[in-house]
Amino acid sequence: MFGNESWVTETVAAVNDDEAFERAVRYFDGSVAMEIGDDIVWLKVYRGEIIDTEPYVPQFGATFRLVGSERAWQRLAAGETSFSQALYETDVRTKGNKLEANRLRDAIELFVRHLQATTPDDLSRMEAER
Template identity: 30%
Template sequence: MPGTTRYFEDFRLGECVHSPEFTLTVDDLTDFARLSGDRHPMHLPSADGLQDGPIAHGPLGLARYFGTVHESGALRDSVIALLDTNWRYLAPLRVGQRLHYRTTVTRTRRASAGDRGVVNRWIELRTSGDQTLQQGSSAVLVKAHGVANADADPVANTPFSPRWARALATLLEKDELFSSTTELFDGGIGLASENDEVVLRVYRGAIIEAAGRTPAGPDFTLRGAEHSWAGLLTGPENDLIVRVHRGEFWAVGDTYTYLRLTAALQAIVDNLRVMHRAGATA
């Protein structure tokens, strides 16, 4: 049965939702071929010479996602518009596979009008054995419960905003590890996702500015995708170093300074995780 409609304020960074499992059928491929006009033999039940039978159209996986969201009822009465979709095809979809979608909220951002907001999502199409076949991001504009100023929303939901940076700076003021590992540093530390960046201006162990930009810019910037940051900040542990080795995060700029301040970055992440657990506001 469809669930309760969710509005902008109901979403939290890092929350993860699994859809019910479903099985791809021959009828799914035939119907999609008829609708799309793509009747390539590899997509049809009569496909010859293909191991494990016909291969589903790649976009079928994405189209089915939006149908699954509609069936859930989560956005049925609150959705205003789909804003973008970036999608990757990692492995073929085949008839008989048991599949489900995993959706992670990677950011929320209230619109200036105050009565709606953008929810960014990271989506994975997985098999019952948790192999990821397709993945990508999609942003949707949804109604809010009421009209409010963005400053009333949890600061933890809006990473890489100046407000988020200032809340982090307040926590770091009391962090002895951060102070001791930056006591000889005079410069800027950048934190960034695909599209947004904040800079912490540090002078001898103290943050003297936290903003979207600073005049001198950062000495280096720690970059990662939105979904990687969401996992790092809301997962079970601070596994920054593991994620760096996996290529989820990387440094741009002065790499020597980046390596010298590894412990300070760990302290930054620890405090961000505290902020996100607490759902802090600022």
């Protein structure tokens, strides 16, 4: 997504250190697939933390998916838009279990905030110049 895969590791580490995120997903046992243009990041969430990631959706699928263009995710990562705004403007859509996606809305917002905090300044600067 951003020229390297370290953003996944850094964002997941930051999210797993966040007590608010832990509370938001404490009772969720499932997975979220982020479809970023042609790329996929699968996140397994269990007992309040992200316990596994993959660059594909495993055979057993995902509880729900967050789908958007690479540009939409870059805008989110650069802080140009919030997750709620991206949903409202349909830059990012949910697919799959809508009930769980809505129930985890706060957790997704927190994930996006950590994504913004761990995004390299180079990306933010590149997006601001566009």
